[in-house]
Amino acid sequence: MSQQGKRPPTFFSQTALYAFRAMVHLSLQDASTLVPSKDLAEETHIPVSYVSKIMRQLVNAGLVRSHRGHHGGFQLACPMEEITVLRILSAVDSPEESIYRCGFGWEKCSGENPCPMHEAWGELRSRFLEWAETTTLSRIRHYNMEKRYLDLIQSYSS
Numbered sequence: 709m710s711q712q713g714k715r716p717p718t719f720f721s722q723t724a725l726y727a728f729r730a731m732v733h734l735s736l737q738d739a740s741t742l743v744p745s746k747d748l749a750e751e752t753h754i755p756v757s758y759v760s761k762i763m764r765q766l767v768n769a770g771l772v773r774s775h776r777g778h779h780g781g782f783q784l785a786c787p788m789e790e791i792t793v794l795r796i797l798s799a800v801d802s803p804e805e806s807i808y809r810c811g812f813g814w815e816k817c818s819g820e821n822p823c824p825m826h827e828a829w830g831e832l833r834s835r836f837l838e839w840a841e842t843t844t845l846s847r848i849r850h851y852n853m854e855k856r857y858l859d860l861i862q863s864y865s866s
Contacts, residue, residue: 720797726754727762727800731791734772734784735845736852742781762800769799788846797840807833 720728729752737743745763749756763782766772773785784791797807810817811829819826 721801723758723762724797724801726752726758727766727796728793729754730759730762730782731766731771731784731796731845732848732852734782735788735791735849737783739783742775742779742783744781748782765800766796769795771795771799784845788849789844791845792841793843794837794840807836 730748733748733752734743743751745759746756748754748763749759752759754762763772763774767774767782767785770785771791772782774780774782810823811825811832812823814823817823817826823829
């Protein structure tokens with residue numbers, strides 16, 4: 709059976725993926741810009757009802773600031789250098805649910821009672837956690853801004 713067209717498996721729930729989209733979008737805005745939830749939903753392709761739920765969780769975690777009113781919206785609440793992938797994931801999901809569960813599906817898997825995938829899964833988990841703890845919104849923003857700059861230069865040379 710062909711694997712073409714199928715999405716690869718992910719560590720992340722749909723909620724976490726939406727939270728990452730929203731946070732990256734906010735990081736690409738000017739620091740003083742307030743992004744209304746309707747705009748956030750449209751620009752990130754997240755259902756409006758889901759945006760409210762996710763943003764409330766991110767506000768409660770201290771990652772996002774919410775401003776009410778006609779000209780209200782959302783903005784980052786702390787420096788991008790302090791916001792890691794793991795902080796975003798922890799704000800909307802339980803890391804135990806996605807990162808620490810047994811890769812083989814056992815309820816009780818440990819070094820004393822390892823499943824057949826225990827060592828391999830542990831290595832993957834360690835590498836993922838290292839990445840999630842060190843990858844910040846600042847770094848992600850830098851990648852995006854660099855790409856935009858390179859695309860702009862390429863458009864002028866065409």
